[in-house]
Amino acid sequence: MQRLTITCPDDWHLHLRDGAAMSDVLPDSARQFARGIVMPNLKPPITTVADALAYRRRILDALPSGLDFDPLMTLYLTDGTSPDEIRRVAETTEVVALKLYPAGATTHSEAGVTSLEKIYPVLEAMERHDVPLLVHGEVTDPDIDIFDREKVFIDKHLAAMAARFPALRIVLEHVTTRNGVQFVQDSGPTIAATITAHHLFYNRNALLVGGVHPHFYCLPVLKREVHRVALVEAATSGSPKFFLGTDSAPHPRSQKESACGCAGCYTARTALELYATVFESAGALDRLESFASFNGPDFYRLPRNRSTIVLEKIEWTVPESIPFGDDIVVPLKAGETIGWRVAGRRLE
Numbered sequence: 001m002q003r004l005t006i007t008c009p010d011d012w013h014l015h016l017r018d019g020a021a022m023s024d025v026l027p028d029s030a031r032q033f034a035r036g037i038v039m040p041n042l043k044p045p046i047t048t049v050a051d052a053l054a055y056r057r058r059i060l061d062a063l064p065s066g067l068d069f070d071p072l073m074t075l076y077l078t079d080g081t082s083p084d085e086i087r088r089v090a091e092t093t094e095v096v097a098l099k100l101y102p103a104g105a106t107t108h109s110e111a112g113v114t115s116l117e118k119i120y121p122v123l124e125a126m127e128r129h130d131v132p133l134l135v136h137g138e139v140t141d142p143d144i145d146i147f148d149r150e151k152v153f154i155d156k157h158l159a160a161m162a163a164r165f166p167a168l169r170i171v172l173e174h175v176t177t178r179n180g181v182q183f184v185q186d187s188g189p190t191i192a193a194t195i196t197a198h199h200l201f202y203n204r205n206a207l208l209v210g211g212v213h214p215h216f217y218c219l220p221v222l223k224r225e226v227h228r229v230a231l232v233e234a235a236t237s238g239s240p241k242f243f244l245g246t247d248s249a250p251h252p253r254s255q256k257e258s259a260c261g262c263a264g265c266y267t268a269r270t271a272l273e274l275y276a277t278v279f280e281s282a283g284a285l286d287r288l289e290s291f292a293s294f295n296g297p298d299f300y301r302l303p304r305n306r307s308t309i310v311l312e313k314i315e316w317t318v319p320e321s322i323p324f325g326d327d328i329v330v331p332l333k334a335g336e337t338i339g340w341r342v343a344g345r346r347l348e
């Protein structure tokens with residue numbers, strides 16, 4: 001059987017939720033990732049270092065014994081975030097970044113930033129303290145087509161922000177377009193992007209052909225095939241600017257399969273296996289390790305993991321659902337067969 005051993009990867013974009021639901025999904029991430037950037041979009045959001053440290057404690061308490069996982073915490077930027085909070089982040093190793101959600105752009109973004117100018121003093125403090133900014137890069141203007149919202153955000157806002165704060169490290173989270181890839185490639189080393197497995201795997205047909213498939217609905221929404229191809233090229237290019245971020249975003253099945261289904265794909269159950277499948281099809285399995293395990297820590301200036309993970313080329317069937325608090329969650333590729341499987345993590 002073909003086996004692949006690589007340095008243990010990290011997930012640079014992860015939603016763990018909270019409470020019983022978190023306890024149900026956390027092992028899926030801890031089984032394959034040593035660390036995860038934990039997104040702060042709880043309800044209410046995590047806006048202070050104190051909130052983030054308490055949330056981190058809840059995550060560690062929910063971790064089953066025998067699994068090892070280091071949650072890297074983030075704060076949710078609001079119009080009211082103070083430059084003082086940035087100083088506290090810079091002094092706290094467990095909190096590593098702030099997340100910008102334009103208000104209304106995605107799940108639980110109601111408390112997000114209403115105008116970028118309002119947070120310029122905070123961005124200035126982040127640049128000074130060298131705290132990375134993570135961006136959900138979509139505009140929310142109702143007159144902008146949903147398929148164009150990433151491109152317009154880059155053209156209208158991100159380019160200006162990067163020019164105004166040239167030393168600020170920015171991650172364009174879950175990049176989904178050729179335009180986004182191009183922007184990152186053309187920018188200096190302070191600009192990087194995470195790429196999800198589902199955006200590497202699927203185009204918008206998965207969502208809309210033969211009926212509406214709500215478990216493929218996420219934001220930014222799946223795009224045309226040309227964009228998917230550009231993402232695969234970027235991920236497998238060997239460029240250090242692109243790294244793994246699953247954006248695993250579990251929602252109860254009842255809220256996905258609904259007249260107004262919410263945005264987010266649950267990918268943590270199958271994540272590394274899906275990335276391996278994509279890299280193999282692109283003839284770039286030898287580049288999986290840099291994308292999954294080196295580029296992220298290098299950008300965040302954290303050590304690379306010393307542990308390893310073993311993938312086996314063997315078919316397995318993804319479960320139809322898994323428990324999720326008092327509901328269930330449907331994982332990506334539910335009921336389908338995948339050709340790679342994580343055999344286990346090896347601590348040093």
Ligand SMILES: NC(=O)N[C@@H](CC(=O)O)C(=O)O
Pocket residue numbers: 015041106107108136217218219220247249250263264265
């Ligand atoms: N990606 C999504 O579709 N949803 C995420 C939020 C986000 O990352 O935008 C969620 O928290 O559910």
Ligand SMILES: [Zn+2]
Pocket residue numbers: 106136173174219220
């Ligand atoms: Zn997002």
Ligand SMILES: [Zn+2]
Pocket residue numbers: 013014015039247248249
């Ligand atoms: Zn996300």
